[in-house]
Amino acid sequence: MRTGLLGTGPWAATAHAPALSEHPELEFAGVWGRRPEAARALAERHGTRAYEDVGALLADVDAVAVALPPSVQAPLAVRAARAGCHLLLDKPLAADVTEGREVVRAATEAGVASVVFLTTRFQPAPEAWIAEQAAVDGWFTARAEWLGAVFSGDSPFAASPWRQEKGALWDVGPHALSVLLPVLGDVTRVTAAARGPLDTVHLVLEHTGGASSTLTLSLTAPPAATGAVVELRGKAGTTVLPMPHEGPVPALVRAADALLAAARTGRPHPCDAAFGLRVTEVLAAAEDRLGAGR
Known part of the structure; x- marks a missing residue:
């Protein structure tokens, strides 16, 4: 499965890029980031390609791993799903419920698999x-x-x-x-x-x-x-x-395993985008309750 990485920050550099490089059934096909110079540096470190245009990366891969803020992740996940890419997403799924629903809708309509990386669930x-x-x-x-x-x-x-x-x-x-x-x-x-x-x-x-x-x-x-x-x-x-006391990379490798299994079988993983949306809904309800009591 040719997989691209969206994001170049600390989490992308310390967790996602090493996990994609190490996974025996993934081809780490490229990196895109909002800072082109950081994308080039991260791609060079892992022997892959830096993309300046996210659309070009989406056209070249089967899946994307996303290591971006939730408000950036959600619209890019929608775009990736519509391009036919399976989704390895980070938590929280989105910054609000509306954006989260758009991700779930896009993944469902495109028939792509999704996994939200919740570290504890993959240990x-x-x-x-x-x-x-x-x-x-x-x-x-x-x-x-x-x-x-x-x-x-x-x-x-x-x-x-x-x-x-x-x-x-x-x-x-x-x-x-x-x-x-x-x-x-x-x-x-x-x-x-x-x-x-x-x-x-x-x-x-x-x-x-x-x-x-x-x-x-x-x-x-x-x-x-x-x-x-x-x-x-x-x-x-x-x-x-x-x-557990292990780092995030082995857990992220297992999350990639889960995405591969969901893509091959068509059976949703328990931590798919729909579960990520439900978590987002609970967080939003709690935020509303906190605002009401401020």
């Missing part, structure tokens, strides 16, 4: 744990905490404009939801939403399975307080999500 131990807990009845409540210190120290994402604007809700919120939704069921209501220090948010959600969940999300936690935990409590007792 063996967490994915096995999620599948195991989804088969257990009687979950009563869940607690998810996803705390980062992106804007402290030397994080390569500290200068990210969309993270500065959208905050933890949209950056790490998708990770928490990607674990909770397959176990507890879809979100029926954002019961409560409140702001904490800086970009920190606290959410209370109701799920179709009857359980509730609480989420604490932050990109501005003190470095010593960072980390992620998901805990379930119910009739079966208490269990905690195993958090």
